[in-house]
Amino acid sequence: MPITPAELIANLGDLPPLPQVAAQVLRISADPDATAEDLRKVISTDQALTSQILKISNSAMFGMMREIKTLSQAIMTLGFSTIKSVVIASSAKNLYQRGAVGLQERLLWEHALVTALASRALGKQLKFPRVEEAFIGGLMHDIGKSVMGVKFPERYGALMRTVYNGQGDALDLELETFGFDHTMVGEALLRSWNLAHSLEEAVRWHHQPTGASDANKPIAAIIAIGNQMALDRKIGIGSPESLAEATTQAKEILKLTDESLEGYQAAIAEALEQDKAMISEF
Ligand SMILES: [Fe+2]
Numbered sequence: 001m002p003i004t005p006a007e008l009i010a011n012l013g014d015l016p017p018l019p020q021v022a023a024q025v026l027r028i029s030a031d032p033d034a035t036a037e038d039l040r041k042v043i044s045t046d047q048a049l050t051s052q053i054l055k056i057s058n059s060a061m062f063g064m065m066r067e068i069k070t071l072s073q074a075i076m077t078l079g080f081s082t083i084k085s086v087v088i089a090s091s092a093k094n095l096y097q098r099g100a101v102g103l104q105e106r107l108l109w110e111h112a113l114v115t116a117l118a119s120r121a122l123g124k125q126l127k128f129p130r131v132e133e134a135f136i137g138g139l140m141h142d143i144g145k146s147v148m149g150v151k152f153p154e155r156y157g158a159l160m161r162t163v164y165n166g167q168g169d170a171l172d173l174e175l176e177t178f179g180f181d182h183t184m185v186g187e188a189l190l191r192s193w194n195l196a197h198s199l200e201e202a203v204r205w206h207h208q209p210t211g212a213s214d215a216n217k218p219i220a221a222i223i224a225i226g227n228q229m230a231l232d233r234k235i236g237i238g239s240p241e242s243l244a245e246a247t248t249q250a251k252e253i254l255k256l257t258d259e260s261l262e263g264y265q266a267a268i269a270e271a272l273e274q275d276k277a278m279i280s281e282f
């Protein structure tokens with residue numbers, strides 16, 4: 001018997017909250033009347049975040065001629081949507097790295113960031129209208145793994161080691177061991193945060209994009225391919241082969257052939273190369 005969402009939430013108990021600053025930044029960026037000053041005020045309440053944004057603004061990625069010294073300059077130079085992505089990425093990093101800091105947390109986080117960057121780059125190539133959503137979905141796609149790791153350190157830690165050693169597939173083992181998997185946990189978490197429904201679906205269906213509603217199949221498919229691209233680069237835990245079915249479904253949804261996808265790969269690789277600075281700043 002598959003577990004119901006209500007049983008799942010009961011099993012998990014308290015879920016980690018969306019960090020305050022991230023929640024406020026999301027609200028502001030959805031508000032057409034919000035100003036750069038509104039954004040600056042919210043971000044400036046968080047010292048660590050402010051200095052991270054300045055560091056990233058000054059990183060090689062943006063090739064600025066002058067040093068960016070203030071948050072206002074950073075917002076003006078980078079723009080709302082990039083700042084939003086940096087804030088969400090910073091929150092996501094903290095969430096992925098809760099618990100003991102070890103190999104797995106670091107790998108999970110790097111995998112999420114590269115999946116996000118690859119998903120955004122693919123979204124751009126496909127002229128997907130909401131590329132920032134592809135980025136945020138990519139960042140959050142495996143957040144359920146982190147929640148499971150925190151909730152069930154022993155059992156989930158053992159499971160991850162099995163996957164890391166190439167002795168099993170995460171999804172299969174999760175279902176076998178817990179009766180639910182990280183995509184369901186991720187969906188439950190995003191729902192508790194009141195994020196866009198499309199993001200919930202993207203996270204829920206990143207291993208099986210045909211399961212999403214018609215409206216959200218494309219975003220789920222983009223993230224499925226982003227996920228594959230990260231694992232192809234050996235960034236993450238698990239074998240790229242385990243994603244073959246998800247990728248096949250995703251290509252069908254996005255009407256991509258092997259050839260057309262191949263054509264996009266070079267541009268995506270280039271985007272990832274440019275974003276390297278951002279990866280190392282995080
Ligand atoms: Fe996953």
Ligand SMILES: [Fe+2]
Nearest residue numbers: 111141142227
């Ligand atoms: Fe993944």
